[in-house]
Amino acid sequence: MAKNKPDEKLTPEIILTESKPFLSLENFGSQCLIIFIIAIIFYGNTLLNGFALDDGLVWTDNKFVKNGFGGIIDILFHDSFYGTIGNNYNLAGGRWRPLSLITFAIENQLWGQTPWISHLINLLLYMVTGFVLLKLIRNYLLPAKPLMAYASVILFIIHPVHTEAITNIKSRDEILSLLFLLITVLISLDVANEKRKASAILVAGLSFFIALLSKENGLMFLFIIPVTLYFFSKLTLKKIAIQSLPYFFLVAVYIYLRVSIVGFSNEKVSELMDNPFLLATTSQTFATIFFVFLLYFKLLFFPHPLTYDYSYNQIPYHELNDLRVIVSVVIHIALIVFCLFHLKNKSVFAYCILFYFASIFIVSNIVFNIGAPMAERFLYQPSIVFCLALVVIVERVFNLFKLTSSLQKNISIGCLLIISIPAGWKTITRNEVWRTGPRLGMTDVLSSTNSARANTYAAANYISLIDTCKNETRIKTYLEKAIKYCTISEKIYPKFYTNLMLWGFAYSRLDSLDRAVFVWKQAQSLQPNSSYVNNNLKSISDKYFNLGLGEGAKKNFNQSIYFIRKAISIDETNTEYWYNLGGAYFTINNIDSAEISFANALKLNPNHKQAKQGLDAVRMRKNLK
Incomplete structure (x- = not known):
């Protein structure tokens, strides 16, 4: 009987029954406990945080959410931002992400606006995501390698780039989306590998639809799910297509509901703050997108500095001949070529590349405008395979040097501890920056200077x-x-x-x-038509006008004219301004200016009795001359 090759995947059955003692690092329960503790250490201080940034948009200022249970129906049948800004949103396709808003409405009903509870829920969901991810990797992606699976999940949990997704209450849509997508993939693989009955696909479908109600990221899993089944099951392509069909049906239902509720518009957004490539040429747009891809890689390897804002002009437009753009294009082409060459042998690296590209594609601005060039929360999902690939690369290096399993284990633990120190410092201090909206804004402007x-x-x-x-x-x-x-x-x-x-x-x-x-x-x-600006300008013009009247009462007519002219420079359509200016000019015997002022008042209001009298007095004095 031939031996398994090093790269060949062992069958999942061998790890479904836990055989290691609980205190062993290879025990699933023990690994989950450590993930739980690490998540508390890294994100426990978020419980001290309040609301910040977009939390007002989806909760504190959202009338549907603040209505508690009574607002859930409105949440389901409106754009996610409608409860705050009505129809004044300016992004293609609208935003229909009801699930996270429903959870906020429930919280509001039970506890009011209590931010520490919201942060706690985000933290608990993050932990559960770690548990599900661990189960998925242990059972299928890295079967029979529980320590490697554990290391990849630890890297995911401690990665500082996730601070925006976890610390920002609004980003619960990201957390819920990924959690239910991972559950979908796990159940799908269980069915494909005959560890669950075929009827479990119904549960997977429900999980998938819930993920779609959380955020649009799930759409790309129409690609990721069959790819995952190809890599980590023995199903034929035909059976993969059959098992994937329910997800296509659910996406069709989701799109129908979404379009029916919020409509769809892919018109060009004319506001630069909501369309980062509005002023860019086509070549600049694609060059800048590839530069952003390079920045994403940089943040995965070195998550510093972090900022909530990358909008115009934090990332200037780039040209195709920019060296950094060329480097990014070369890297991505190389990854695609590598993936194509290793598809047949089902290399885990090829899978990681496909998963990463699919995850980043939907937020890349290539297909539709997402309102910003990039965001750190967009790395929440693709960072999974980055951490996985990193661990597999380290293992290959260990095997290259023929290190013993004991030495590999000790080095791996040492490396994780070393990485955890700066990662923990960065995460904990970054969480503190998110403590309040003002603190976040006044801190991050030092990073997003442009x-x-x-x-x-x-x-x-x-x-x-x-x-x-x-x-x-x-x-x-x-x-x-x-x-x-x-x-x-x-x-x-x-x-x-x-x-x-x-x-x-x-x-x-x-x-x-x-x-x-x-x-x-x-x-x-x-x-x-801005009421805010118009009202403020009127307030200042009235202030100048009243100062002018006051100076006139003091017989300081030149000062009176000065202030009334300031009022008119703000609002040339005010009849009283022109009439009183005419009176001041008339008093100092500036007859020509008085005539012009009275005439302007009458143009605005032909029935203004005092202006008519003033103009008659001007003409009488002119006749006397």
């Missing part, structure tokens, strides 16, 4: 601090910092309305009214 959005949000965070601050000196400092970041943002993207709105507010609070008017005028040109 991002218009990060600078604007930093300004917003400093402005938010003045609401509870009683110290005038400190308030002034906060406002000056806000102006600094707004100025930077304006240089990056002059037409960013939100930035101009905040910039004007900061100037107005410092009584730099002329500068506030200048900035808000720019904002008004972008959104003429």
Whole structure:
């Protein structure tokens, strides 16, 4: 009887029955316990965190979620952002991710807005994801190699790039999606390898549909599931296709429901903040996407620095002749070629490559605009196979040097301990940055220095601090910092309305009214119907007008004219401004200017009695001359 080759996969049956004592590192229960402890050590401090960033969009400001059980129906039948911003979202295809919002609604009903409970649930879901992933890798991806399976899951659990997905309450959609997708794959493999009855596909289908209700990532598992069955079962291609059919049916149902509820629009988004490649040529778009792929690799190997924002212009547009773009293209082509050459022998590396490409493809901006060039949470799913491949590479190196199994075990444990120290420090300190929205914004702007959005949000965070601050000196400092970041943002993207709105507010609070008017005028040109800007401009124009009236009452008519003209420079359509300006000019005997002012008032309101009288008085005085 021929011996198994080193690369040949052993049958899963040999590890389904646990034979190792509980205290052994190879015991599944023991491994789960350690994963549980590590997850608490790395993410326990998130329980001290509050709400931050997009949590308002999906919870604290979402009227459906805040309605608790009563809002669940509305959550199911509306876009996920509708409860907060109505139809004012600006992303292709809408967002229908009801599952995470339903969990928030349930929490709100039971405990109100209690962030530590939400963070605890995210942490527990992360742990369970680790347990399911461990079972999947032990049973099928690396059968008969429990320590390698364990090492790959530990690397996944401690990877700092996951901090956004775990620490940001809003990112529960990522956690739920991956958890139920892994359950789907595990059950599918059990059925394919005859460890469960065929009827278990119903459970797998339910899990898959739940994953789709969490986030769109599950769509790519129409590819990943049959690929996984090909690599880790003995099914023929025909049987793989048959077993995969239910998932295609469920995707069809999901798409029908999604389109029926939120519709579908793939129109070009005209706002740069929601379409990062709006100003890029086609070649620049693809060059930049490949550069982003390289950045993803970099973050997998070296997750520093981390930031919540990579929007325009944190990642500048690149050209195809950029050396870094060329390197990225070469790397990815090499991976594809390697995968094609090793498909037939079912190399675990080929599987990792296919899984990674499928996972990253849906968030790559290649097919549709996702609203940002990249995000760290998008590595949550593909990082699984990165950790798996890394462990297998280390094992191959050990075998190359013919190390004993005992020495391999000791070195592996030592390496994991060494990696855990910087990974733990990075994760724990990063969790602290996510403690509050202002802390996150004011910290990450130091990393995302070229991002218009990060600078604007930093300004917003400093402005938010003045609401509870009683110290005038400190308030002034906060406002000056806000102006600094707004100025930077304006240089990056002059037409960013939100930035101009905040910039004007900061100037107005410092009584730099002329500068506030200048900035808000720019904002008004972008959104003429903005009630916020228009109301603020009216407030300042009225202030100037009242100052003018006050100076007039003091017989300081030149000062009165100065202030009323400022009011008119803001609002040229106000009849009273023109009428009173005419009166001031008339008083100092500037008859021509008075005539123009009264005439302008009458153009705006032909029935203005006092303006008519003023114009008659001007003409009478002219006739006397």
